[in-house]
Amino acid sequence: MSKKKDLLSSVKVIDTIYSIEYFKSLLEVDPDQKDRLLGYIDRKDCEIRLYEPKSKQGMLATFIHELIHGICDKAGLEELDEKENEIDSIAINMAAILKDNYDLFKYIIKEW
Numbered sequence: 001m002s003k004k005k006d007l008l009s010s011v012k013v014i015d016t017i018y019s020i021e022y023f024k025s026l027l028e029v030d031p032d033q034k035d036r037l038l039g040y041i042d043r044k045d046c047e048i049r050l051y052e053p054k055s056k057q058g059m060l061a062t063f064i065h066e067l068i069h070g071i072c073d074k075a076g077l078e079e080l081d082e083k084e085n086e087i088d089s090i091a092i093n094m095a096a097i098l099k100d101n102y103d104l105f106k107y108i109i110k111e112w
């Protein structure tokens with residue numbers, strides 16, 4: 001596990017604050033170290049675990065993927081929660097939208 005000052009350390013999903021932990025090895029992302037994962041959301045310990053690769057865009061899509069699992073949990077969307085491919089598709093596209101719209105968050109915070 002690595003801690004860097006410039007990495008986001010927590011995120012609030014509805015009423016739960018998740019800490020964000022970054023790992024250099026895919027195996028370490030899995031808390032049981034049995035599977036090679038890009039990301040993992042630990043709902044019990046309120047932790048999002050991310051593989052820290054060289055590509056930050058890939059990490060963003062993984063981060064959003066785990067956030068969607070968190071939303072599914074809060075919103076009672078058990079069926080969507082099981083659909084990894086659909087969640088991946090939403091996450092990859094949402095990551096691209098965020099990257100392509102630099103001013104979006106500033107606008108949302110200020111105007112909406």
Ligand SMILES: [Zn+2]
Pocket residue numbers: 065069084087
């Ligand atoms: Zn998933």
